[in-house]
Amino acid sequence: MGPYREQKCEGDLTKPVNVFHSTGDGMNAYMAYKVSTQTTLPMFRSKMFTVRRRFSDFLGLYEKLLDKHAQSGYIVPPPPEKSIMGMTKVKVGKEDNSSAEFVEKRRAALERYLQRVVCHPSLLQDPDVREFLERDDMPRAHSTQALSGAGFLKMINRATDAVSKMTIKMNESDVWFEDKLLEVEAEDQQLRKLHIMVESLVGHRKELSVNTAGFAKSVAMLGSSEDNTALSRALSQLAEVEDKMEQLHQDQAASDSFCLAELLADYIRLLGSVRASFDQRMKTWQRWQDAQNMLQKKRETEAKLLWANKPDKLQQAKDEITEWEAKVTQYEKDFDRVSSTVRKEVLRFEKEKARDFKKQIIKYLESLLQSQQQVEFWTLVCIHNRLFHTFF
Incomplete structure (x- = not known):
């Protein structure tokens, strides 16, 4: 390869x-x-x-x-x-x-x-x-x-681990993010299943290559010990074809691995990064919600101080409210900014994924076509050499 x-x-x-x-x-x-x-x-x-x-x-x-x-x-x-x-x-x-x-x-x-x-x-x-x-x-x-x-x-997955510990479920305001996350999770499962199958296919092709090589060697040895000249030549030609088939299985196993298995492994890892971006958005939302809850507590504290007539602590409470109002505003902006970035990143990821899969699938199909053309060529060679006629 x-x-x-x-x-x-x-x-x-x-x-x-x-x-x-x-x-x-x-x-x-x-x-x-x-x-x-x-x-x-x-x-x-x-x-x-x-x-x-x-x-x-x-x-x-x-x-x-x-x-x-x-x-x-x-x-x-x-x-x-x-x-x-x-x-x-x-x-x-x-x-x-x-x-x-x-x-x-x-x-x-x-x-x-x-x-x-x-x-x-x-x-x-x-x-x-x-x-x-x-x-x-x-x-x-x-x-x-x-x-x-x-x-x-x-x-x-450390972002995922952090989010899983949160007890408050995010109230999603944009259905696009909810749908995309479900798509990402479903795609991750499908890619993992497909990757297992492709790796199994690669293993079978490699095993077939080894067995074909052993078969070719045994046939060649049998041909060299055969007294009948015509049969000896036929066995020799069969061994030669099997040698070529052994290399063909090797090449196809490499194509399966480099064109498909590696691509799938890449995108399984990339989907982990995609999920991490969604998790980061959720963490940003959580920080905004925590700030809002803290602001509400500060306002409740101010109301209690007013009711208890404690003017000495009232100014500090007002200052804290001002501080947390600024934090709530900033964290909301951060959430909107991260949401915009995640949306753009996911759309960009989908375009790159479509391009990569298209290119690798075409390359893989070309390798299959080349293998088929080689088999057809060897078939014509066998017919030309009257291999089967020699046998009988």
């Missing part, structure tokens, strides 16, 4: 991510990635530049963007999960197909992650993004070293 390359995003900025080298020995080894950027955007110091980054640097960038932008309702694209098992195989030098596949999948996932970040008009303006792409001696992100896959899921 060739390297995955995304389309250029708006603003003429491309950044292929390549595996640079593995540094260190044994369990202290780590993979370094070369991030090359080519752009015409004036915000960068030059048109072409290259930096080296570790996987933890990508996670560190995500944490910075999450801390600064998630509270405003932005959908911050998540990086790929940290795979301890996959990286352990690479560290101990286990060179097999699964290790090579893991390295390529991570490289492609990191490239897609960066692509989504720089194609976001607000995130691209963030100085941490420009520093990540340009700065050679960027400090190492230490806080992400122990971040496992389970830890990452906890991090992406």
Whole structure:
């Protein structure tokens, strides 16, 4: 499977991510990635530049963007999960197909992650993004070293966990948000089910490839030991076809994985970020409601002081009312602002999702068509060589 390359995003900025080298020995080894950027955007110091980054640097960038932008309702694209098992195989030098596949999948996932970040008009303006792409001696992100896959899921869902503890249900004033959240939750369930099925399909294709290779080898050995020349030639040709079929199953398994499984995994994580933006809006609404409740309490306190004729504490109560009135006004504005941002972000997400799925499905169908054309070609070759006639 060739390297995955995304389309250029708006603003003429491309950044292929390549595996640079593995540094260190044994369990202290780590993979370094070369991030090359080519752009015409004036915000960068030059048109072409290259930096080296570790996987933890990508996670560190995500944490910075999450801390600064998630509270405003932005959908911050998540990086790929940290795979301890996959990286352990690479560290101990286990060179097999699964290790090579893991390295390529991570490289492609990191490239897609960066692509989504720089194609976001607000995130691209963030100085941490420009520093990540340009700065050679960027400090190492230490806080992400122990971040496992389970830890990452906890991090992406921390807004959800906070909201679940609230006892007051949000009185939704805009049915659009309620409907969209239901759509997101339903889509998340469907994507997870489909991802499981595709991963199962990939496993079956890989198993079929292994079994086909064994069958081809056995047929070839049988042909080499056969005294009948015609039958020996027929068995040899059959073994040759099965060898090609074995490679075909391998290629199709790779296509299933890179075109479908990886896309689904990306959007399962992205839907987690979408849900987090809805949760942030709910938290902003909750803060507004809490301020309104506090303002009501302050007004009740003022009324009690007036009734009890305590003028010495009345001015303080009035000042507190003024303070909380300002907070209520500000928090309402914050809620309206976050709501507007979430709406725009969700609409933008839906457009990107439709584009990505369309492109990958077309690529997947093309791979199926190519496989079918190869099978048809081999069929013609067999007929031309009178394979079946030779048998009988």
